[in-house]
Amino acid sequence: xxxxxxxxxxxxxxxGAEGVKRVYFLGIGGIGMSALARYFNERGAAVSGYDxxxxxxxxxxxxxxxxxxxxxxxxxIDKAAELAIYTPxxxxxxxxxxxxxxxxYQLVKRSEVLGAxxxxxxxxxxAGTHGKTTTSTMVxxxxxxxxxxxxxxxxxIAVNYNSNFWSNKKNVCVVEADEYDRSFLKLSPDVAxxxxxDPDHLDIYGTAExxxxxxxxxxxxxxxxxxxxxxxxxxxxxxxxxxxxxTYSVDDKQANIHISNLKIANGSYEFDVINNYWEIKDVVLxxxxxxxxxxxxxxxGVAKYLKIEDDKxxxxxxxxxxxxxxxxxxxxxxxxxxxxxxxxxPEELRALLSGAKDLFPDKKCTVVFQxxxxxxxxxxxxxxxxxxxxxxxVILLPIYxxxxxxxxxxNSEMILNRMKNKNKMVLSxxxxxxxxxxxxxxxxxxxxxxxxxxxxxxxxxxxxxxx
Numbered sequence: 001x002x003x004x005x006x007x008x009x010x011x012x013x014x015x016g017a018e019g020v021k022r023v024y025f026l027g028i029g030g031i032g033m034s035a036l037a038r039y040f041n042e043r044g045a046a047v048s049g050y051d052x053x054x055x056x057x058x059x060x061x062x063x064x065x066x067x068x069x070x071x072x073x074x075x076x077i078d079k080a081a082e083l084a085i086y087t088p089x090x091x092x093x094x095x096x097x098x099x100x101x102x103x104x105y106q107l108v109k110r111s112e113v114l115g116a117x118x119x120x121x122x123x124x125x126x127a128g129t130h131g132k133t134t135t136s137t138m139v140x141x142x143x144x145x146x147x148x149x150x151x152x153x154x155x156x157i158a159v160n161y162n163s164n165f166w167s168n169k170k171n172v173c174v175v176e177a178d179e180y181d182r183s184f185l186k187l188s189p190d191v192a193x194x195x196x197x198d199p200d201h202l203d204i205y206g207t208a209e210x211x212x213x214x215x216x217x218x219x220x221x222x223x224x225x226x227x228x229x230x231x232x233x234x235x236x237x238x239x240x241x242x243x244x245x246x247t248y249s250v251d252d253k254q255a256n257i258h259i260s261n262l263k264i265a266n267g268s269y270e271f272d273v274i275n276n277y278w279e280i281k282d283v284v285l286x287x288x289x290x291x292x293x294x295x296x297x298x299x300x301g302v303a304k305y306l307k308i309e310d311d312k313x314x315x316x317x318x319x320x321x322x323x324x325x326x327x328x329x330x331x332x333x334x335x336x337x338x339x340x341x342x343x344x345x346p347e348e349l350r351a352l353l354s355g356a357k358d359l360f361p362d363k364k365c366t367v368v369f370q371x372x373x374x375x376x377x378x379x380x381x382x383x384x385x386x387x388x389x390x391x392x393x394v395i396l397l398p399i400y401x402x403x404x405x406x407x408x409x410x411n412s413e414m415i416l417n418r419m420k421n422k423n424k425m426v427l428s429x430x431x432x433x434x435x436x437x438x439x440x441x442x443x444x445x446x447x448x449x450x451x452x453x454x455x456x457x458x459x460x461x462x463x464x465x466x467x
Contacts, residue, residue: 024078025049026097027087028068029058032178033110035153035165036085039117041066042167048078050096057157074099085110088181089403114153114175115186121151124302125187127177127218128195128231129211130348131295134326135195138299138317140166140174145316146308150174156323156342177218179211180204184218190226191305192219193298197234198347203375212236229257229301231294246275248301250294257301259293267332267359273297280310284318288327288339289355296320325453327352330460337363337443338463340456344372344449346383353390356445363443365390368432368455370397370448374407377414385418391445393423395432400450429455436462 023040027033028049034057041047041064048067051058058068069076072095084100084107091097100107118125126136133156140152141160149170155178157164177184177192181204197215205211212235219228219240230240232247232255249255259271267288273280285296296317303313322328331338337360343352349369357365369388371377377384377399388394396412412426427435436444436459446452446459 020045020083022046022078022081022083023048024081024084024100025086026084026090026094026100027051028061028066029053029055030087030089030110031057031155031157031164032153032176033085033087034058034061036110036113037061037066038064038163038165039151039153039167042165046078048081050076072096082106083108085113088183091403109181109183109186111178111181111183111186114183115188117153117173118175119188120171122172122190123188124150124172124174124191124193125177125184125189126175126193126195127179127184127215128193129179129198130343130345130351131195131291132176132178132193133342134292134323135193135295135298136174136176137323138296138320139193139302141320142299142303142308142313142316143172143174143306144168145319146303146312148172148303148306148308154323156326159321159324159328160319179214179218182214185214185221187218187221189222191229191302192222192226193229193302194219194234194240195231195295195298196347197236198345216240227305229298229305231298232256232258246301248294248298250290250297257297259297262293264359267329267337269293273300275301275304278304278310280313283314286318286320287322288329288359289351290358291351291355292327327355330456331444331463336441336463338441338446338460339444340446340453342449343447344376346380346387349384349387349447350390352445352447353387356443357390360443364392364441365443365445366393366395366441367391367445367447368395368397368452370450370452371399371412371415372449373402374399374404374410377412378407378410381414382418384415385420388415388424389419389421391421394419394421394425395435396424396426397429397432397448397452398426400448400452402450433458433462437466440466 023045025033025037028037029051037047084105126132137154137158143150149168151167151173153175154164155176197212216239227244228242230247232249232252246256248257257275262271268286270284325340325342328340330340341352343349398412
């Protein structure tokens, strides 16, 4: 992997938007949409939008000067908007969406705007069915903490900065590349990371092979002279044809970037990062999960490619506090550990539970999992059951439907009945809180991409009060 060419600073770091004065968002509260809303807001545009429900994130956007409403009502639209941006999650019969369509507004998907931004900047784009949020946040954090500088469009809230977006005068951006709806095929990376491509979103792709091909197609969007940092051992690694490709792995020494001398202490890892041409000793990562070591060595690979000094890389990694809901410590002391995580795919669950049990081998592991989407539960019920069997005790919540209508015969019991673990049950949210009050836990993990996060604060309160 050759070192990158020098990156020039631009007067206006992300071209193409300086002339837009009024922007309207359909689905402004989404994690990716809100990053774009902040981007335009920071550049002085009048930003407003719609979302289905008020959340802590939309409240923060309002506090930053962005007008948001929660009723599908064309009377609330900014009819003077020069640009309307929508998310694929907005239903086709949405009245506001159809108003923009019928009145010939410039109406684009979020991915098209990100595509224009990456085309006009030096772009580092991070893709993968899991790992992309943590890895992209790690890359952006290293670039910011080291003083290198970047603009960041993230799919999660970076704990260090309590935001999913920040800007910098340097014409460099870090973007989370979302495979849902093939959005990432709009991007133009200079550097791309692919962390994984396990089957997911089969409602979009139809087959695992189609989804894998989309990742190969994404790699071909890399600009001439750019590089690919690829997880070692992916099913179709041989089909990636980018000349400057480096592979990475936490445990396979055949990868170009790997680790050695791993030590575990107090919920943190210390290790050396090895490459054919360089080595960084005694890197400290203060978050759990071997998969997060893998994520950070990919981020370190980018930092080395950009010629950031080793000492600055190590200090940035040591200071990295993670992403909200990615192996996030809610409670951590000798008696009780509580971890909250966004894991919603069998492989993510496997990595989460394996990592937690490695760090806390003497604690009984209780996981509370909320399945996300009927289609995903139906597609991966066996995989969910196998991963959840790693825990000592499992509590399943009812399926969170998100954008879907119920599917006959598909429910949380579908997973429960496939599990070998005998310590398992399905509980409502209300019954779960009562169960937490009545039962002692040692290592408690909440996982899922639905609204399980709304239970984290009351569960934490119960744990603290029980002490």
